[in-house]
Amino acid sequence: xxxxxxxxxxxxxxxxxxxxxxxxxxxxxxxxxxxxxxxxxxxxxxxxxxxxxxxxxxxxxxxxxxxxxxxxxxxxxxxxxxxxxxxxxxxxxxxxxxxxxxxxxxxxxxxxxxxxxxxxxxxxxxxxxxxxxxxxxxxxxxxxxxxxxxxxxxxxxxxxxxxxxxxxxxxxxxxxxxxxxxxxxxxxxxxxxxxxxxxxxxxxxxxxxxxxxxxxxxxxxxxxxxxxxxxxxxxxxxxxxxxxxxxxxxxxxxxxxxxxxxxxxxxxxxxxxxxxxxxxxxxxxxxxxxxxxxxxxxx
Amino acid sequence: xxxxxxxxxxxxxxxxxxxxxxxxxxxxxxxxxxxxxxxxxxxxxxxxxxxxxxxxxxxxxxxxxxxxxxxxxxxxxxxxxxxxxxxxxxxxxxxxxxxxxxxxxxxxxxxxxxxxxxxxxxxxxxxxxxxxxxxxxxxxxxxxxxxxxxxxxxxxxxxxxxxxxxxxxxxxxxxxxxxxxxxxxxxxxxxxxxxxxxxxxxxxxxxxxxxxxxxxxxxxxxxxxxxxxxxxxxxxxxxxxxxxx
Numbered sequence: 001x002x003x004x005x006x007x008x009x010x011x012x013x014x015x016x017x018x019x020x021x022x023x024x025x026x027x028x029x030x031x032x033x034x035x036x037x038x039x040x041x042x043x044x045x046x047x048x049x050x051x052x053x054x055x056x057x058x059x060x061x062x063x064x065x066x067x068x069x070x071x072x073x074x075x076x077x078x079x080x081x082x083x084x085x086x087x088x089x090x091x092x093x094x095x096x097x098x099x100x101x102x103x104x105x106x107x108x109x110x111x112x113x114x115x116x117x118x119x120x121x122x123x124x125x126x127x128x129x130x131x132x133x134x135x136x137x138x139x140x141x142x143x144x145x146x147x148x149x150x151x152x153x154x155x156x157x158x159x160x161x162x163x164x165x166x167x168x169x170x171x172x173x174x175x176x177x178x179x180x181x182x183x184x185x186x187x188x189x190x191x192x193x194x195x196x197x198x199x200x201x202x203x204x205x206x207x208x209x210x211x212x213x214x215x216x217x218x219x220x221x222x223x224x225x226x227x228x229x230x231x232x233x234x235x236x237x238x239x240x241x242x243x244x245x246x247x248x249x250x251x252x253x254x255x256x257x258x259x260x261x262x263x264x265x266x267x268x269x270x271x272x273x274x275x276x277x278x279x280x281x282x283x284x285x286x287x288x289x290x291x292x293x294x295x296x297x298x299x
Numbered sequence: 300x301x302x303x304x305x306x307x308x309x310x311x312x313x314x315x316x317x318x319x320x321x322x323x324x325x326x327x328x329x330x331x332x333x334x335x336x337x338x339x340x341x342x343x344x345x346x347x348x349x350x351x352x353x354x355x356x357x358x359x360x361x362x363x364x365x366x367x368x369x370x371x372x373x374x375x376x377x378x379x380x381x382x383x384x385x386x387x388x389x390x391x392x393x394x395x396x397x398x399x400x401x402x403x404x405x406x407x408x409x410x411x412x413x414x415x416x417x418x419x420x421x422x423x424x425x426x427x428x429x430x431x432x433x434x435x436x437x438x439x440x441x442x443x444x445x446x447x448x449x450x451x452x453x454x455x456x457x458x459x460x461x462x463x464x465x466x467x468x469x470x471x472x473x474x475x476x477x478x479x480x481x482x483x484x485x486x487x488x489x490x491x492x493x494x495x496x497x498x499x500x501x502x503x504x505x506x507x508x509x510x511x512x513x514x515x516x517x518x519x520x521x522x523x524x525x526x527x528x529x530x531x532x533x534x535x536x537x538x539x540x541x542x543x544x
Contacts, residue, residue: 001426006424009421009424204405204407205407207405208405208418209422210391212394212395212418212419212422212423213391213392213393213394213470214391214422214423215388215423216387218422218423218424219422
């Protein structure tokens with residue numbers, strides 16, 4: 001029961017304190033929201049790019065376009081050779097007809113009709129081997145071996161796209177983390193200041209509390225909870241903001257980043273928990289620093 | 300009325316001093332000597348005046364008793380506890396054994412009389428039932444039962460000081476320290492406050508009152524501790540006090 005009374009006392013006093021110093025509290029909460037919106041944006045973009053990276057990895061890693069007029073035996077021998085290479089997972093043969101069907105299908109998807117030109121001299125596509133890898137790093141070795149094979153006309157890989165995307169992710173991640181860190185520091189100072197002002201404005205009350213024998217916990221925790229309240233309100237508002245813009249964002253994430261996880265509620269739950277944890281953490285740390293430095297000097 | 304002030308300190312040996320200072324000295328970092336080799340022993344139930352001019356060391360004396368400060372040297376014991384060996388976490392427990400009132404009352408202006416008294420119980424985790432029972436008892440003791448819902452701004456100086464005294468008594472303290480409690484009051488009201496302190500003292504609470512009021516000290520003829528320049532110049536029972544400034 002004493003603990004329940006302590007918690008009740010602290011929560012009620014924190015709530016009263018938040019609204020007694022409403023302008024400063026709301027300003028601190030607004031900075032928390034700003035930081036968490038930035039964090040949420042960064043999380044969404046990084047998650048999207050990571051999913052895109054996985055998508056590229058999961059797709060055909062190496063495509064070997066074959067010379068014309070290869071015999072069936074020659075193609076089968078080539079497939080056996082490629083399957084025996086280190087780092088190769090699967091090898092699929094794509095005939096010229098199947099390649100044409102895919103091309104037509106991709107045109108249909110974007111609402112256009114494939115113009116095959118003069119019917120007397122029909123366009124034909126190359127046959128190819130689509131090779132998936134167990135290890136994306138094996139791409140270079142497999143490509144080199146295929147290039148030297150006489151049955152292969154040209155080798156195409158996704159390595160360049162992979163490297164480009166990885167570079168973009170690293171830049172965005174670094175810039176994003178630095179940006180969120182800087183805003184986070186601003187928020188921390190804002191909360192430290194808000195709570196310090198609250199503490200000074202209630203200096204008489206604290207003095208009386210100390211003289212009548214209130215423990216440090218009874219003096220400190222209402223202020224710490226007040227800081228946590230700034231973080232909590234900031235996090236909840238940000239979660240609602242993300243939820244509000246989630247419907248337009250979600251299909252874009254699926255289309256742009258090829259990110260199937262975006263459609264799952266688990267992604268939104270993870271993001272919400274992250275926002276909640278960071279909001280509460282910043283609020284708690286800021287107010288703890290503020291109250292601790294004050295009480296250490298006055299005891 | 301005796302039941303209003305239950306004595307937790309009765310368990311202690313009756314002859315053990317409730318306040319004891321042995322060779323206590325206090326020198327501030329700037330070199331100013333606030334107290335020098337002070338030896339004082341106050342038994343339970345005593346009524347003691349602490350007198351002296353401004354800067355004599357009265358405030359430092361009181362701050363040492365409530366462990367707001369620690370002495371540079373010497374030993375301070377209050378209510379059976381050695382304040383130098385006390386851990387930070389034990390300080391609130393000590394302060395619940397000491398009630399303290401000030402010249403400027405230090406009431407919370409946005410709380411009523413009853414809320415000001417209840418606040419002292421609330422912030423120490425007292426159950427609601429205890430608060431509801433205890434506050435009317437204390438307001439009755441100090442004669443403010445009809446002013447429970449008044450704000451401090453609606454009270455006279457004497458009534459505000461009575462509220463502060465009720466608040467100081469919420470934890471049944473062994474000692475009541477009154478730092479210039481009549482400093483802001485007219486002579487008639489001052490005597491009313493002194494009568495209340497005597498009443499509280501008669502119920503067993505040790506009272507230490509710092510004052511400049513020569514008339515009150517001389518009329519009361521109680522024990523007087525006279526400080527000057529940080530030195531205890533006089534410690535006399537049933538003494539008088541003559542201001543020389």
